Amino acid sequence: MGLSATMLKALARARYVKPSPIQSEFIPLALDGLDVLGQAKTGTGKTAAFGIPLIEMMEARSRGPQAIILAPTRELVQQIVGELQKLAEGRDVAICGIYGGEPIERQLRALARGVDIVVGTPGRVMDHMERRTLYLGDIVHVVLDEADRMLDIGFRPDIERILRKVPDPHQTMLLSATISDDVRKLAGRYMYHPVEVNLSTDEPSVESIQQYYISVNHDRKVELLVHLLKRDKPRQCIVFTRTKRGADRLAERLRRVIPGVASIHGDLAQSARDRVMRGFRDKSIPVLVATDVVGRGIDVEGISHVINYDIPDDPENYVHRIGRTGRMGKDGIAYLFVGPDQGEPLTLIENLINKVIPSHKVEGFEVARARSAAPAARELYNNVGGLPREMAVR
Helix, strand or coil: CCCCHHHHHHHHHCCCCCCCHHHHHHHHHHHCCCCEEEECCCCCCHHHHHHHHHHHCCCCCCCCCCEEEECCCHHHHHHHHHHHHHHCCCCCCCEEEECCCCCCHHHHHHHHHCCCEEEECHHHHHHHHHHCCCCCCCCCEEEECCHHHHHHCCCHHHHHHHHHHCCCCCEEEEEECCCCHHHHHHHHHHCCCCEEEECCCCCCCCCCEEEEEEECCHHHHHHHHHHHHHHHCCCCEEEECCCHHHHHHHHHHHHCCCCCEEEECCCCCHHHHHHHHHHHHCCCCCEEEECHHHHCCCCCCCCCEEEECCCCCCHHHHHHHHCCCCHHHCCEEEEEEECCCCHHHHHHHHHHHCCCCCECCCCCCCCCCCCCCCCHHHCCCCCHHHCCHHHCCC
16 A cells, blocks of 8 residues: 555554554545545545544644544544554644643643644534634545534534534545535535445445344343353443433443443543443443443454344444444354334344344243234244245345
8 A cells, every 4th residue: 555664563563463454445545636535434544544644644744734634522532632642653743632621721832832642522623613612724634524423413603613613625525424415515515526436335234243023012121132252251341222311220230240340421421431342341340231322432452242122213223232342353242132012123124234133032021922812913023024934025
């Protein structure tokens, strides 16, 4: 790829041996200064795909940063900063993460000292722009990471206001798990003849992940979860719930019988979220109960299990959830708890991933049959969406 000796040393120290597919395709285009629109799932090495060329293209420090990276969550910002710092080892490249939920003074001091790369959530970047503590006049590289997620959670106005402040010419790299119409509109408005690189497979789910659904009555879900955690003894596990309150309540119940359990969600104070993520990374917290918004930003290697305690409202969230495991080609296991009345959302997930998720029966947790007066078709949903497999639409 024509990388510098300094970068090759940094990659060796970070134990990068062979580039992933996205890195092989994305890095040469980015190094050529082209605008690149990349479709790739999380866990494929996309941070290094844009981070390596950014660091290689850095020039002598000027008044303001030369590159700005926007990401949807504080956790993802922190992970990107950590990865870039590894890649920048041996160079005078200053990287600053800016996000809400912590005192702004640390960020103000870092920006005042001078930085080369800013990584931030759109909301906090806007805050600094309004305070006039972040100067964008020297920006020549822009990265929009997880663009689909940023648009989903309402950051479009902030993103557009930030992009309008970036001087021309500049390079824009956009990465997204899905290329929706909204993502294309954003790219069409703010990118210059982007080269499109589709590094997602036809099936949204990661093939290295073993996926199973387990039929369970709603009142026995906690009991089943405890059973699975004791039986499988996962190295590290994320348990997904639909609500913040549900995450806290479930974590509290699990702590009584399972060591090393914590919860994480958007209402948790930033200091507490940082503490939980440190524990999860150093494996002192092996079981993390999380909500979708925060969980999607978790990029930790070695997660062996994802358990969908609550079935997601949006089938695409299932794909993002299970993508926390099976990262960088490693194996992983994903369980999906399905109640007797949840055949339809199971079918929607299977239609999205174009794959039948096999049933995993756990002895002692069989779903109780409905009363005999109920129509037979509604008794059990152990088949796809409550239908025989051969009748399910694929």
